[in-house]
Amino acid sequence: MDHETAGTLSEQVIEAIGEAVIADRQFLRTTLTGILARGHVLLEDVPGTGKTLTARTFATALDLSFQRIQFTPDLLPADITGSNIYNDATGEFEFSRGPIFANVVLADEINRAPPKTQAALLEAMGEKQVTVDGVTYDLPEPFFVIATQNPVEQEGTFGLPEAQRDRFMIKTSLGYPEAEGERLLLDRRAGRIERTPSIEPVIDAAQVSELQQVPEHTEVDPRLRDYIIELGRWTRFDDRVEVGISPRGIQRLFEASRARAVVAGREYVVPDDIKEMAVPVFAHRLVLGADASVREISPTDIVEDALGNVPVPAVDDDQPEPAHAAANGSGQHSEPNSADGHSPGADRSAHADDG
Template sequence: MDHETAGELSGRIVDAIGEAVIANRQFLETTLTGILGRGHVLLEDVPGTGKTLTARSFARALGLSFQRIQFTPDLLPADITGSNVYSEKTGEFEFSRGPVFANVVLADEINRSPPKTQAALLEAMGEKQVTVDGETHDLPEPFFVIATQNPVEQEGTFGLPEAQRDRFMIKTTMGYPSADGERLLLDRRANRTAQTPTVEQVVDADQVRALQQVPEGVDVDPRLRDYMVTLARRTRRDDRVHVGVSPRGIQKLFEASRAAAAVDGRSYVVPDDVKRVVGPVFTHRIVLTADASVRGVGRYDVVHDVVESVEVPAVGQQHEAASGSS
């Protein structure tokens, strides 16, 4: 699949989801960027803003199998991965697959469960396989997790461990709709009999796999690669930061920037691609100092200040010129 086709399909996917989900287009494009970059997406917001509907809508528009896991304080790791169950018919133990065996897995309210249960997703997210009783089971392709969480100040939540947060390529927030958006929500509900809106299927699993290949062919200028490294290293030097962005975080920024270009229908990355995804990629990877936390410093503030402090390389014009002359 070429980059222009990828851009056209991406636009149609976002349009289809936008018919069901009341959210700004940039939020939907950022989520799709995580999917095309073969990453996992963490959605954080207060209850009732449409996080679960967003995950379901992406699965429907992409034509993929879908499973929802409701995280609760008593959820066990085996409830996620599955377990070996004795079969009276065969007299042997057989593996009974858990809900993680789907193309799109919605980990709903992931921070409602304790860390041991959250960690059951780690192998699946990182290796796209699960191991039960020493036996490895491959997950379907494509496979990605869309997790939702409530803000940590909500009662009854467990903060995600660092290792778990780092598995997500993108962390983004929906926010409340505008007044017009909330009125549109009511108007749409008034015009249908079902409580849940329907979403048009735009592509199938084969096309999703093809879409995920497109970013691999997107060019990233060496100066932009230096820019990405500088941004990450600058987070480690900030005196408000206890733990800065890791090398894996740099790689995820690289992959997300290429995916953002593909969503936009381009075969090359421009500085705006990097600036558009650096917040969603970096913010959840930063650990603030105790003093910064007490002073109310936000991780987003740190990333914003870092981006403002680093000179943006002048690249991209040559690509535009080449495209115009061809």
């Protein structure tokens, strides 16, 4: 599949989902970007904003098998993965598959279950397999998790452990719609009997797998690769941050940026792709210090500061420079790292007192 076709199909999927979900198109593109990058998506917002409907509608538009797991305080890991059940007729134990065995798994209100149960998703999300009683079972392809959660200040929730947050490629939020959107919501409801809207599939599972291959053939200029690295490293030198972006987080931004270019129908990444995906990919991976909490500084603030301080390399948006040319020194490069490994354009003193 070429990039132009991939971009056209992506836009068709977004338009179809927009017929059912009252949401900003940018939010839908960000969510689809995570899926095309073979990542998992975490949707966070207050109840009633359409998180669950969004996940269901994506599964329908992509014509993929779908399972919903309602996370509750008494949910057990075996309720997710499945378990071995004794068969009286055969006298043997047989594996009964849990709801994790689907193309699209909706982990609804994931932060209402305790950490032990949340951890049951770790292997599935990281390795696309589950192990029960020493036996490993492969999950279907494509496979991705769309999890929803309410903000941590909501009553009866458990914060996701750092390892679990890191498994999600992106975290995004719907937010409240504009007044026009809420009016449209009522108008649509008045015109149908069903409580929830429905759409027809736009593509099938085979095309989803093809779409997920396209980012692997998307060009990223070496100067933009350095830019991604510097954005991640910037967070490690910020006094407000206890745990900065890991190498895995940097790799995820690289992957998400390529997928974002595919959604736009381009064969190459431009700086705006990276800027657009930086907050969804980086923010939920940061662990801030106590001082940042007192000063009401959020992870998003940190990422936006990084975007504002790390120099953007000059790259031609229409004709990306071949990798071998940039590697040989042609074109304009970002500043080299200082002795401590930090970019001069984003030195620690420049932002230690930001906020």
